[in-house]
Amino acid sequence: MGINIAVIGGSVCSKKFYKIARDTGRLIAQQGWTLVCGGGFGVMEAACKGAKEKGGFTVGILPGYDCREANDFLDVNIPTGLGCARNVLVVRSSEAIIAIDGQYGTLSEIAFAFNEGKPIVGIDSWQIKGLIMVDSAEEAVKKTKYFLERKK
């Protein structure tokens, strides 16, 4: 059974964040972790693409009742029909969270992460009290490893 790590971020993003998210996905795959996300485009797609490039495994917890909003790099789709309430499930199903950029959906996931005591690290994301920011995909994954080791 794998370790789930979530990558959260907007369904629309700049090239800069697309690259960071893809790098993050690659590193997650190289750690042997399962990548969980909201299944959509932008940061979510980029992270999944990166993970698949490195032979990783990807799960998308989708807002709709079907796979219409799913990106092309998902191994497993979980349509929920819950709309943005599915954000809670992205957080609950993961052992740690990496936030990259993002809009209000991402903000709700950051808030839920703190609310449910899940470790979280951000790259250029919402400036929220308690959210540790790092500068790169490498640092985000390094920090996530640290979280997982501390938990044992």
Added chain:
Amino acid sequence: MGINIAVIGGSVCSKKFYKIARDTGRLIAQQGWTLVCGGGFGVMEAACKGAKEKGGFTVGILPGYDCREANDFLDVNIPTGLGCARNVLVVRSSEAIIAIDGQYGTLSEIAFAFNEGKPIVGIDSWQIKGLIMVDSAEEAVKKTKYFLERKK
């Protein structure tokens, strides 16, 4: 059928915010609106207490499976067993939201309000892009009235 207005804020709060929340609850009742909240203590309790003082109606959407965490000023309890995922329901069930102070739970509700396009106003709450801040219960309710009129 009443108009639901949510008051969101921490289950622990200072005397200052307790007073503001109570004033807000009173003004909500005087408008004839139904007060919706997470059903807990702190800001939630204060708002419900204020609403009941003015003959208003109060609903608590509770995180647990029973009424253990409910404050004493609720006309209707909705235990959900969803934990903090019930925050989504506080937002969805209301036509506008007033955020007072608050911790990460409140932040998740603010994020969901923006995510679902619900009008929201804050009093000394999280400094989030797009969140209009006002200085008093009076102004918060005035702003909420404006939101409701614009919607018609």
Added chain:
Amino acid sequence: MGINIAVIGGSVCSKKFYKIARDTGRLIAQQGWTLVCGGGFGVMEAACKGAKEKGGFTVGILPGYDCREANDFLDVNIPTGLGCARNVLVVRSSEAIIAIDGQYGTLSEIAFAFNEGKPIVGIDSWQIKGLIMVDSAEEAVKKTKYFLERKK
């Protein structure tokens, strides 16, 4: 704080079941209980109508994001945006359940009631192992009173 009792049943029903549901709503109101339902038509509407005729209080936990599917006899609407997943909340928010007739939605609520250990009684509803059937609104409410007393 009131005691929530759910009436569950189809959004379309025969005159016979409309009358039974209305009688059930009346008796629930006369007990001083709050009537919780899915907020829709058919059995739900009838129960709410009956409750309001006797000065009772009614809550509708709605499947949609707004009040479009709400009947006209609700004091409080809780739009959830959860679709038929809101059925779980109808069960969780109530201390006992009365099932009248009903289709698959009602069946899901009956199943959840057993799953979550909530007392339930049926009138001409699904023949499910463990579901006690009674013949009238009066007997259903009498049985519900018995459940509540046993719980104390």
Added chain:
Amino acid sequence: MGINIAVIGGSVCSKKFYKIARDTGRLIAQQGWTLVCGGGFGVMEAACKGAKEKGGFTVGILPGYDCREANDFLDVNIPTGLGCARNVLVVRSSEAIIAIDGQYGTLSEIAFAFNEGKPIVGIDSWQIKGLIMVDSAEEAVKKTKYFLERKK
């Protein structure tokens, strides 16, 4: 992206149903479908075990906040913290459902399947109006194939 097929059934089951569930899991894997279940023991464990024996892929949508109730044959765990409300997600995330034996949780999933228009077939499960019963794992999977082809 795989096709999700759910196997639902009790977390406790007889040897007879354990064997049927395991056979069902094997056949699901041989079709190249992803097996989705509630992640627990009994029928769920048996189906996952069978799927893994044939190189299939398994997903468990868990009721708790962590993997404590997970069986040993899951590739992906989705802890939800929703309790038995997660049953809705088992149904929503799958394109067709196979019910084997089962208690009230299974009944709620059968009801949701009908409620949400998902094709479902049963093996010695609840006798519910509309639920097609078959006698073996082979027939259940054959019926499921028929459902999927009709959908195209």
